[in-house]
Amino acid sequence: MNAVVVAVVLMLVLSLARMHVMLSMIVAAFVGGLVGGLSINDTLNAFNDGIGGGAGIALSYAMLGVFAVAISLSGLPQLLADSMLKKVGVQNESGSQWLAQGLLAMLLVAAVCSQNLVPIHIAFIPILVPPLLMVMAKLKLDRRLIACVLTFGLITPYMFLPVGFGAIYLDKILLGQVAAAGLDVEGVSVVEAMALPAAGMLFGLLVAGFVSYRKPREYSLEKIDAAENGQREYNAKSLWVAGVAIVAAFAIQLITDSMVLGAMAGFLLFSATGVIRWNESEGVILDGIKMMASIGFIMIAANGFSEVLKTTGHIDLLVNGAADFLGDNKALTSFLLLLVGLLLTMGIGSSFSTIPIIAAIYVPLCMAMGFSPLAIVALIGTAGALGDAGSPASDSTLGPTAGLNADGQHNHMRDTVIPTFLHFNLPLLAAGWLATMVL
Numbered sequence: 001m002n003a004v005v006v007a008v009v010l011m012l013v014l015s016l017a018r019m020h021v022m023l024s025m026i027v028a029a030f031v032g033g034l035v036g037g038l039s040i041n042d043t044l045n046a047f048n049d050g051i052g053g054g055a056g057i058a059l060s061y062a063m064l065g066v067f068a069v070a071i072s073l074s075g076l077p078q079l080l081a082d083s084m085l086k087k088v089g090v091q092n093e094s095g096s097q098w099l100a101q102g103l104l105a106m107l108l109v110a111a112v113c114s115q116n117l118v119p120i121h122i123a124f125i126p127i128l129v130p131p132l133l134m135v136m137a138k139l140k141l142d143r144r145l146i147a148c149v150l151t152f153g154l155i156t157p158y159m160f161l162p163v164g165f166g167a168i169y170l171d172k173i174l175l176g177q178v179a180a181a182g183l184d185v186e187g188v189s190v191v192e193a194m195a196l197p198a199a200g201m202l203f204g205l206l207v208a209g210f211v212s213y214r215k216p217r218e219y220s221l222e223k224i225d226a227a228e229n230g231q232r233e234y235n236a237k238s239l240w241v242a243g244v245a246i247v248a249a250f251a252i253q254l255i256t257d258s259m260v261l262g263a264m265a266g267f268l269l270f271s272a273t274g275v276i277r278w279n280e281s282e283g284v285i286l287d288g289i290k291m292m293a294s295i296g297f298i299m300i301a302a303n304g305f306s307e308v309l310k311t312t313g314h315i316d317l318l319v320n321g322a323a324d325f326l327g328d329n330k331a332l333t334s335f336l337l338l339l340v341g342l343l344l345t346m347g348i349g350s351s352f353s354t355i356p357i358i359a360a361i362y363v364p365l366c367m368a369m370g371f372s373p374l375a376i377v378a379l380i381g382t383a384g385a386l387g388d389a390g391s392p393a394s395d396s397t398l399g400p401t402a403g404l405n406a407d408g409q410h411n412h413m414r415d416t417v418i419p420t421f422l423h424f425n426l427p428l429l430a431a432g433w434l435a436t437m438v439l
Helices: 003-016 021-035 040-052 055-074 076-090 093-113 121-128 130-138 143-160 165-180 195-212 221-228 236-256 259-272 278-312 314-326 330-348 351-368 373-385 395-404 412-438
Strands: none
Touching (some): 003 314, 021 040, 055 236, 055 259, 076 236, 093 130, 121 130, 121 395, 130 221, 143 395, 195 412, 236 259, 278 314, 278 330, 278 395, 314 330, 330 373, 351 373, 373 412, 395 412
């Protein structure tokens, strides 16, 4: 039995059974290693080698959490929430619908900008979303829809627009890896190749908004009040400092390519101006670390999980076995290779890490079967992106949960993972397959 299949399925089953995602990944990694023929010591060594690569990610998320708490204490997000709450109270039913649609549009724009215009990824979620939970509750917005909106905005831009994280995914990783594997990408338009898959993502978002989650959903206002712990006070100074700190953090991140330095600079500005007093800074740091610690440790475990699967050698066996089984049937080969990509990304939790694993195997296989260069790029790009939505270990699902579950009323698996899996992976799989057939 293939170790990759066993490990990923076990991780998903344990997560759905309410075991914490991090513990599920550790258990699944060791079971996968043993199934793949590794000894306990070899599995442990591979896991330890992998988790070292996740330390930088964990530190980045911890500092982003600290910065998010500092911004929340400035009152800037609360100002936005207060202004929207005032409008909720005076709107009729039609006006409330327009306000809800405006809120969804604002979150979508913020998510898209976080990938391309101002590449901060999920850092905006713990800053922007928790103060808006009361607004969402009074508008009776289904948080599963919010999760789908955020996940769409976190994934689709990088898989279609070659700017920001998209430049890394499309140009450096996708085109770079397929070229290194022997494919001539001269004249290949990566935007054209990924247009149909991106349309599949858009279709899933429209289904979520207009079909699946259009009905009102009730949430406990008392729990939101308790989580907010009262209204945060703000004044002109704190708001101005918050604005300057955000700009400074973004600028430093763009210049240094370091989320850690950007978030640290923003936090130090809050402390230097007295918005956060020095004797309060330790508590703020601890609160920020607690906010994002879960995401950081899950990402560390995902790196170890990935390294164990690579060490077993069963990724190659899975792909080659699928190719041998299907022979020269291009339609079935494309479909199965996309499924393998879905399985890998759901386990690893990162589309950026999946492409380097599969490109060296997929490119020669697809070239031998007569796929066009454009179709090969579409297939590998889609195979990498598949599973980013719907993966328990992906920051594209962990980020939305971190914001939406601030009051304990949003379950990671039931309210983020399963909805995003159904609404994005299924249409993306179909659209990616269609792209490989027509390009």
